[in-house]
Amino acid sequence: MKIKDKKWIRIRIYITGICFFLAFCVIFLRAYQLQILEGSQLSSLAKRGYTGKLTLISQRGTIFDRNGKELALSIQVDSLCCYPKEVKNKTTAATRLASALNLDKRDVLKKLHSSRSFAWIKRKVTPEEINKVRGLNITGIDFIKESRRYYPCMETGAHVIGFASQDNKGLEGIELEYNRYLEGQEKRFSRIHDALGRSLIFNGPRIERQDPFNLILTLDKDISYKARKALMKAVRRSRARSGVCIVMRPQTGEILAMAVAPEFNPNIFWKYQPYEWRNRAITDCFEPGSTQKTFLLAGALEEGVVSPETVLNCEKGKYAIGSFIIHDSRPYGMLKVSEIIKFSSNIGAIKIGQRLGAERFNYYLKRFGFGEQTGIDFPGERKGILRPIRNMSLVGKSTLYFGQGISVSPLQLAMAFGAIANGGHLMRPYIVKSIVDQKGKAIRNFYPSIRRDVISPETAERVRRVLEGVVRKDGTAPEAAIKKYSVAGKTGTAQKVDPIKKTYSNKKFVAIFGGFTPSDSPALVILVALDEPKGIPYGGVVAAPVFSDVGYWTLNHLNIAPSFQPETSLSASKARTLRKNRHDASHPGKEKIIALRPDFPGSMPNLIGLGVRDVLKKAKQLGLRVVIKGSGMVVKQVPEAGAPLTKDRSLTVIFRPPV
Amino acid sequence: MMLFLFLLVGISHVWVNSKRTQIGYSLSHIKKEIGQIREYNRKLKLEIASLKSPESLEKKAGKEFGLRYPLPKQIVFLP
Numbered sequence: 138m139k140i141k142d143k144k145w146i147r148i149r150i151y152i153t154g155i156c157f158f159l160a161f162c163v164i165f166l167r168a169y170q171l172q173i174l175e176g177s178q179l180s181s182l183a184k185r186g187y188t189g190k191l192t193l194i195s196q197r198g199t200i201f202d203r204n205g206k207e208l209a210l211s212i213q214v215d216s217l218c219c220y221p222k223e224v225k226n227k228t229t230a231a232t233r234l235a236s237a238l239n240l241d242k243r244d245v246l247k248k249l250h251s252s253r254s255f256a257w258i259k260r261k262v263t264p265e266e267i268n269k270v271r272g273l274n275i276t277g278i279d280f281i282k283e284s285r286r287y288y289p290c291m292e293t294g295a296h297v298i299g300f301a302s303q304d305n306k307g308l309e310g311i312e313l314e315y316n317r318y319l320e321g322q323e324k325r326f327s328r329i330h331d332a333l334g335r336s337l338i339f340n341g342p343r344i345e346r347q348d349p350f351n352l353i354l355t356l357d358k359d360i361s362y363k364a365r366k367a368l369m370k371a372v373r374r375s376r377a378r379s380g381v382c383i384v385m386r387p388q389t390g391e392i393l394a395m396a397v398a399p400e401f402n403p404n405i406f407w408k409y410q411p412y413e414w415r416n417r418a419i420t421d422c423f424e425p426g427s428t429q430k431t432f433l434l435a436g437a438l439e440e441g442v443v444s445p446e447t448v449l450n451c452e453k454g455k456y457a458i459g460s461f462i463i464h465d466s467r468p469y470g471m472l473k474v475s476e477i478i479k480f481s482s483n484i485g486a487i488k489i490g491q492r493l494g495a496e497r498f499n500y501y502l503k504r505f506g507f508g509e510q511t512g513i514d515f516p517g518e519r520k521g522i523l524r525p526i527r528n529m530s531l532v533g534k535s536t537l538y539f540g541q542g543i544s545v546s547p548l549q550l551a552m553a554f555g556a557i558a559n560g561g562h563l564m565r566p567y568i569v570k571s572i573v574d575q576k577g578k579a580i581r582n583f584y585p586s587i588r589r590d591v592i593s594p595e596t597a598e599r600v601r602r603v604l605e606g607v608v609r610k611d612g613t614a615p616e617a618a619i620k621k622y623s624v625a626g627k628t629g630t631a632q633k634v635d636p637i638k639k640t641y642s643n644k645k646f647v648a649i650f651g652g653f654t655p656s657d658s659p660a661l662v663i664l665v666a667l668d669e670p671k672g673i674p675y676g677g678v679v680a681a682p683v684f685s686d687v688g689y690w691t692l693n694h695l696n697i698a699p700s701f702q703p704e705t706s707l708s709a710s711k712a713r714t715l716r717k718n719r720h721d722a723s724h725p726g727k728e729k730i731i732a733l734r735p736d737f738p739g740s741m742p743n744l745i746g747l748g749v750r751d752v753l754k755k756a757k758q759l760g761l762r763v764v765i766k767g768s769g770m771v772v773k774q775v776p777e778a779g780a781p782l783t784k785d786r787s788l789t790v791i792f793r794p795p796v
Numbered sequence: 797m798m799l800f801l802f803l804l805v806g807i808s809h810v811w812v813n814s815k816r817t818q819i820g821y822s823l824s825h826i827k828k829e830i831g832q833i834r835e836y837n838r839k840l841k842l843e844i845a846s847l848k849s850p851e852s853l854e855k856k857a858g859k860e861f862g863l864r865y866p867l868p869k870q871i872v873f874l875p
Contacts, residue, residue: 196838207845212838289845362850620868689868699873748843749836768839769846792839 195321196284197305198349200298200312202358203393203570208298209288209312209403211305212768215267215280216260221251223277230275234258237269260303261285264766264791265773286312287768292400294361296416297354297392297515297568300403309406309414311352311568314516318572321349350580353571355391360384360691365396367686368665372398375648375670375679381418381547382683384691385662387555387653389585390564392513393661393691419513422521422544423647423666426631426676427481427613429540431651432553433489434478434603436501439596442492445475445603449488456484458535463487479606481613481628483539490538498538499526504591505553506563507545512588513566521545540631541641551664554626554651557601558659560594562587601625605656608681617650617681619689621699625659626652626684628676633669645669650680654688660697663688743778744771744790752790760786767792 171179200209217238224230231246238245238259248256259266261283270278286301299310307316368382377398384394395418401409415421437443454468469482477485490498502508508523522544526534533542548566556563565586572581592600604625608618613628629649632641648667653659665680665687673679692699742759744752748770756763759782766789773791776783846852857863 206848207841210838210842210845212842213835287842287846289842290849291851293850359850621873693871748847749839750843753836765836765839768842 195305195349197286197301197321198319198351200319200352200354202294202354202356202361203391204357205353206358208290208294208354208356208358209286209301211284211286213282214261214285214767216283217258217262217266217270217278218281219249219256219258219278220254221249221256221277222254224249225276230273230278233273233275234270234278237273238262238266263793267766268791286403288403290358290362291402291404293358293365294356294395295401295403296397296414296418297356297361297395298403299414300406310416310515311354314514315352315569315572318350319352348575351573351575351577352569353573354568355386355393355570356395356568357393357694359694360687361394361396363690363694364394364687365400367683367690368396368398369400371665371667371679371683375667375672377648377667377670377679379417379421379668381421381664381666382687383418383547383551383662383664384687385551385555385566385664387558387564387659387662390552390555390566391570391585392566392568394687395568416515416517418547419515419518420546421668422519422546423633423668424540424543424631425545425550426540426629426647426649427483427486428550428627428629428649428651428676429538429543430478430481430486430489431557431600431604431627432501432505433486433493433498433538434474435505435557435592435596435600436498437474437489437493438599439501439592440493440497443474443489445473445599447474448472449474449477449485451477451482451484451488454484456487458487458532459530461532463535475603475606478603478627479609479612481607486539487535490535495526495529495534495537499523501591502543504563504589505556506549506588507543507553511546511548511552511566513548514569514583518548519546521549540629547664547666550649550651550666551662554653554664555662556591557597557604558625558653558662559597561590561592561597563589563591601653601656601659604652608652612677613675614650614652614677614681614684616677617652617684617688619654619685619692622654622688622692623656624652624654624685624688625656626650626681628681630675630677646674648674648676648679650676650684652684654692655697655699660695661688661691663691741774741776741778741780741782741788744774745778747771749792756788761788762786764789765792766790769793 196213197211199207199211202208221227227246227249231242231249234240235242235245240259245258248258258278262270262280267280283303284305285303286305288295288298288300295310297310299307299312299314301307301312301316301319305320307313307319312319364382364384368380371377372380380396380398382394382396383392385392395416397415397417399413401413406414438445443449448471451465451469451472453470454465456463463483465482465484467480469480469485472480472482472485474485474489476482477489502523508521510518510520524533524542529537529542536542552563552566565588567583567585569583571579571583573579602625604627605623606612607627608614608624614626617626617628618624627650629647629651631647631649632643633645633647634640635642635645646669648670649665651662651664653662663684665683667679670679742755744755747755749765749768752763752765752771755761761782764787769792771790772793775789775791
């Protein structure tokens with residue numbers, strides 16, 4: 138090989154080496170750029186490609202009654218949203234969406250033209266609407282899971298429980314008062330997914346706050362239902378404007394039921410007017426009328442100015458106070474104090490009041506909790522009006538003795554009756570018994586608390602004995618009596634003030650009955666008030682039957698033994714009747730045959746009207762793969778009933794809650 | 797020998813990774829199923845609560861089984 142050739146080879150090697158070196162430098166510089174200069178930016182870009190975030194919406198805490206039965210719970214539902222910038226041909230999309238969702242086209246179009254990046258189209262849509270919208274194939278719209286609140290007992294206890302908004306915020310009642318405990322926080326998971334978007338690994342969740350807590354109330358849903366039903370019956374019968382029925386445990390202050398009319402269904406609260414949501418037992422006030430005489434008697438007995446046997450002159454039904462004449466419904470003459478209460482004589486009440494003195498009476502009214510809040514754990518409580526005695530005229534002081542010129546809430550009145558029933562202790566009423574976490578562990582318990590002692594146990598006992606007379610045959614409320622149980626109570630028929638004439642109306646009244654049973658060992662205080670009943674307005678006629686009805690049912694429900702000696706041996710004829718009834722009940726000929734839906738073998742069964750549990754059971758029997766949409770009762774099934782079972786064996790069932 | 801060992805380690809690494817991916821898939825699938833079952837469970841609870849509401853029970857007892865509340869004279873108090 139010539140020297141020249143060798144030189145050329147060397148040059149070529151150098152050139153190749155330099156090329157490799159340069160190429161290596163380029164690669165090195167690129168690697169430096171990618172790894173060092175843009176490393177963090179690119180790595181986060183890549184991470185975005187294979188990781189994602191999954192947001193699990195929080196479920197609001199459940200509300201239970203005192204027996205652990207659900208009164209309010211949340212489940213997941215879908216809501217339809219749009220990303221306006223991604224929606225093409227907005228006018229057509231709006232027309233199709235509006236017709237599928239039964240919305241106004243202009244509203245939908247406005248949302249699609251929104252300058253924001255996100256807008257809700259319709260929240261909490263039904264499974265049928267989801268199917269319709271999916272079938273439209275519109276780009277730029279999406280479904281997001283949200284939590285929806287359900288109240289399975291519907292109107293029962295609605296005014297106490299209240300309701301929550303679409304955004305899971307408590308708006309009324311216990312839902313509002315305990316919102317900070319019931320409200321949950323969204324949970325965010327990070328996940329790694331593949332190119333097809335399938336999840337691979339979950340990390341987290343990053344819990345930003347505790348899970349929501351559940352509430353256990355003092356309410357009993359069965360008693361609440363009974364109170365509601367009896368109250369509604371009385372409201373309908375008397376054509377009253379509104380009504381209230383409170384059932385309370387006098388020893389503890391636990392509220393067992395609080396029924397209010399007009400009622401509303403919290404599942405569809407937006408269809409009612411705000412005045413129908415109001416818990417009138419706590420937010421409305423009225424004059425107590427003759428029920429006030431109970432507390433007058435308690436004060437007078439406590440001070441020793443009268444005894445139940447003291448005889449007073451009731452002036453034959455007419456008594457002048459200054460230039461005013463006070464009337465009684467009947468011309469009573471000389472009456473014992475116990476009879477004054479039994480017959481509800483206004484003049485008799487003034488005579489007792491004169492012995493006690495207005496200042497002392499006012500003192501006792503304050504002690505019984507009038508003119509101040511009861512301290513119940515409920516929003517919007519009113520304290521009523523109790524005017525200072527020094528601002529009152531002689532007539533004002535006299536009419537105060539029989540319940541005029543003072544305004545009280547039904548709850549205040551119930552608590553005051555409770556103080557008579559339990560031996561003189563004014564209790565704080567409460568609705569929430571316990572706040573528990575998701576595992577059922579109590580984080581806070583509420584206990585009975587005595588606000589103050591109002592009268593001595595001996596005085597309370599004497600008042601109870603006098604009040605028992607009210608429900609006797611010759612008293613003002615024989616209809617409040619409960620068979621086999623002793624009852625004590627007081628009626629009230631308060632005239633309402635005419636807002637135009639500024640005088641007491643002769644047509645508008647509030648009918649009240651407050652009392653407790655069994656009177657020898659009170660287990661229940663029940664207060665019933667009906668606003669503006671038509672026809673006979675007396676508390677003993679309109680409100681007392683509700684007391685008797687609710688009291689009788691509740692005593693049986695709580696297994697409280699009767700006060701009177703029960704019949705221990707059956708007479709021969711009664712025993713025969715009982716045996717006959719038993720025989721009839723067990724006789725096969727009397728059985729009622731319940732028709733089941735006919736299903737044909739090899740065909741799809743009819744599931745309409747069934748619940749989730751029955752559907753799953755049936756699907757399991759037939760080996761069907763079932764897809765459940767919504768909750769409640771079946772309203773639609775695909776394939777329809779009677780269709781032949783295919784090899785695919787899949788079944789889609791759409792549920793809707795029975796609202 | 798070294799080559800064989802190298803191959804063995806390589807194959808094992810690939811196998812472990814593919815197994816990990818498979819387990820990841822089934823884990824996320826199971827988690828999704830658990831979520832669905834939990835939601836079914838809540839819906840069933842709602843249904844039970846709705847069916848057990850006094851109003852629904854009373855309606856069913858009356859219409860389907862012909863039951864009614866006992867009259868006061870039909871209640872016998874035992875000592």
